[in-house]
Amino acid sequence: MKKCPICNHELEKVNNGTLQSKHKTSNGCKDILVENISYTKCDYCKEVFFTPEESQNYEIQLEKALEKERKCEHLLTAKEIKMIRKKYGLTQLQLELLLKIGPKNVAKWETYKSNQSQTIDNLLRRMNDDYCFFLKMLNSVEIKDFQNVITTHSFYLENIFILELILKIYPDVNIKTLSKEFILYVNKVITEILSSKVINQNSQLVLKEAV
Numbered sequence: 001m002k003k004c005p006i007c008n009h010e011l012e013k014v015n016n017g018t019l020q021s022k023h024k025t026s027n028g029c030k031d032i033l034v035e036n037i038s039y040t041k042c043d044y045c046k047e048v049f050f051t052p053e054e055s056q057n058y059e060i061q062l063e064k065a066l067e068k069e070r071k072c073e074h075l076l077t078a079k080e081i082k083m084i085r086k087k088y089g090l091t092q093l094q095l096e097l098l099l100k101i102g103p104k105n106v107a108k109w110e111t112y113k114s115n116q117s118q119t120i121d122n123l124l125r126r127m128n129d130d131y132c133f134f135l136k137m138l139n140s141v142e143i144k145d146f147q148n149v150i151t152t153h154s155f156y157l158e159n160i161f162i163l164e165l166i167l168k169i170y171p172d173v174n175i176k177t178l179s180k181e182f183i184l185y186v187n188k189v190i191t192e193i194l195s196s197k198v199i200n201q202n203s204q205l206v207l208k209e210a211v
C-alpha cells in the first residue's frame, strides 16, 4: 500500500467517486460536487492525489458539474456562450463592447470563472434567436472596433429595415434562409410603395402579396 507523502499514513484508492471541490470565481469560492472521478486519498490528513490521467478526467468532470450548475440556474453554459459568439464571428472583446460591459467578462463566463447575470443571459439568448436584434446591436457600436463583423453582415445591415418588415408579417421566418435576391426584390417593391406615397392601411397587404 502506498503511503501519503505528507503524513506517511496509508493511502486509499477511490474509483468512480465524488469530491466536494472548491471552485474559485470572481465572487469568491464555491463548493462544487464533482462526480465520476478516481483518485487516491489520505484519510488522516485529508489530502487527495491524482495521476495525470485522473487529473485530466477531473477537469472534464468538473466542467460537467459547472455546466450542470449553470443549467440549474437557467443560465447559458460556457459552451453555449462561445457558440453564440462564434456564430456571429465575434471576438470576446467585441462581444463585451456589444453588450456594453467591461473587459475580460466573456473570458470568465466561458471558463466558469464567473457567471453572467440574468439580464446578460437574456440578451445573449435574444441575440442568438433574433438576427435582427443582433444587427441592431451592431448598429449601435463604434465601426472601427467591428470592421470584420460589419463586413460579414453588411448585406443584412444595409437591409435591416426590410428584414424587420418581413419579420412583422412572418415572425417565424429565418432571415438567413431567405435568398439575397428575394430580400433585394422586397426592398425594391417597398421602395416603390414608399416613393409612390400610397401608404395606407393596405400597405401591409400589398407587401404580403409581394412576399
Ligand SMILES: [Zn+2]
Pocket: 004, 005, 006, 007, 008, 009, 042, 043, 044, 045, 046, 047
Ligand atoms: Zn496524509
